[in-house]
Amino acid sequence: MKTPRSLRGVAAFAAAAALAATVSGCGSSSDSAAPGSTSAAGSSSAAPVELTVTTFGTFGYDELYKKYEAEHPGVTIKATNIDTGGNARTDAFTKIAAGSGLSDIVAVEEGWLGSIMEVSDQFVDLRDFGAEDIKSNWLDWKYAQGTDANGRVIGYGSDIGPTGLCYNTKLFKEAGLPTDREEVAKLFGGADATWDKYFEVGAEYSKKTGKGWYDQSGFVWNAMVNQLSEGYYKADGTLNVADNAELKTRFEQLAAATLSGQSAGQTQWDWGKGKAFVDGSFATFTCPGWMLGVVKGQVEAGGGDASTGWDFADVFPGGATNWGGSFLSVPTTSKHQKEAAELAAWLTAPEQQVAQSDAAGTFPSTVKAAEEIASKATPNEFFNNAPTGAILAKRAEGVKAQFKGPQDSVIQENVFGPALVQLDLKKTDAKGAWDQALKLLDELVVNN
Structure with missing residues (x-):
């Protein structure tokens, strides 16, 4: 647990965030497959469970939620999407300060990840749910960003x-x-x-x-x-x-x-x-x-x-x-930490990151997904048939x-x-x- 001074900082942060206009281009027992597995058998839980997820902006997860529910009988996903990352930040820190109200999975934006790291003990260590087994999925710097000063992995990277x-x-x-x-x-x-x-x-x-x-x-x-x-x-x-x-x-x-x-x-x-x-x-x-x-x-x-x-x-x-990029984190207040961690790993696995990119135009933080998108050069009809994925792959070269x-x-x-x-x-x-x-x-x- 953080010291009272840190908790006061969270409350002050939430108050400051609420003043401004925003700016801003996840236990219970279960038999499960490896983190990020896409097995169709449905392995997340023997008993019905509802998982809440809060994202912001355009994440492109709607069809993925449906796919996960179909592949994991008994799992229902209740999704909330906040309009902007700034408003999502205010929402998250208000609930952290209150000690309740966070979803089972919370999307965290890179711009306020540093503040989340100040209260990283409010989020589960995803290493307890197999994070190290899938570490090689991500760009090294993206995985490192989701790791706190004590080596705890508190977020699976989605996009960059x-x-x-x-x-x-x-x-x-x-x-x-x-x-x-x-x-x-x-x-x-x-x-x-x-x-x-x-x-x-x-x-x-x-x-x-x-x-x-x-x-x-x-x-x-x-x-x-x-x-x-x-x-x-x-x-x-x-x-x-x-x-x-x-x-x-x-x-x-x-x-x-x-x-x-x-x-x-x-x-x-x-x-x-x-x-x-x-x-x-x-x-x-x-x-x-x-x-x-x-x-x-x-x-x-x-x-x-x-x-x-x-x-x-x-x-x-x-x-x-x-500019930006997000993470999926599981608060310690979640009553379904294992199931939430499994869903977060699945949503951020390479196959799903490709689907997310197709739906929302995001660029993956996983190596295999980025390579696949770069190789396809699929025309984007809305942007005058520009090969947006391939262009983003080139724009990612040299990014630190x-x-x-x-x-x-x-x-x-x-x-x-x-x-x-x-x-x-x-x-x-x-x-x-x-x-x-x-x-x-x-x-x-x-x-x-």
Whole structure:
């Protein structure tokens, strides 16, 4: 059990998370197969059991739940999906602070995994349910991310977030820009793509069209931060914001582009109920693999379809970066820890990660699943038949996991989020926004 000080930190974290707008592309006895097994015989439990699962955003698990129930007679899955990772974080920490209410399986987002590690004893050690037997399924760094300081494995990795660039071919054509994926990649510098070139093209686009180049500053900023070798925290766990010259330089670069009109000033996770993806409000969008499903959903919500013109290019300013990726964890409060651990292992096994990718556009964290998707190059009809899986496999090359401190997502959303909104609204300048962020940092974040 954590000390009272740690529990107070959880409560404070939950309270802070609830203040902000969110940002954010699992015992009972049973005979069972090995973790992640897909045997059709149904081995999870001799007695009926209901397993609750809480995910967020677009996970692509609906059909997998049905398949698992069919293969495991007596198991019923009751699923809850929260709209965003930020709201899921608030939900999880509120329930952790209360000591009850968590599902048998809880999806944890990479951005707030550091906070979960502060209370890792609230989650079961999956090694007790065979984690070490399937360790080789995952990329080494992904498995390590789900392991706490005491060597306890508290999360099975689902996806990772290699990032490419979504762009609207119709808007590019109207502005005289290339629309072919390879030509678009060359436009930004290909393998040597830079933020300087991205914003340079954006300035020309916005001047010519009078419209936004990107939807809002927050997602661009998140990607820029994730590309640094050390982001809001140093690898030793100390804060790395106020005196981080590289971070400030990137902030000023983004602020200059935003204030020049390149931001469409959209509301994160809303986009006018998807209409901004359809009406030409912006031409490019930051797309980690999991965001592809979000884009599709938003376009359809806004009344569009594949003909709206969105495509996906094998390029990203500044090079390889990882945004997001999730884990499935089993709280110690679960009354069905073994069954929940079996389901979590099954959902994150390579075969299921391929199915998840097909359903939600996510990119697997397991080696075999990634290799399979890379080799198929299956056209994605919605994104102009782009081979999104193969592109993501290329974007994953060179990706390294950045250390995420315990309040990383709070800094992203609650510290820099409001400052970036002020820039989008053009109510401040770069210095004013930076100073505002540092003030919020002092007020909301414990300096380790």
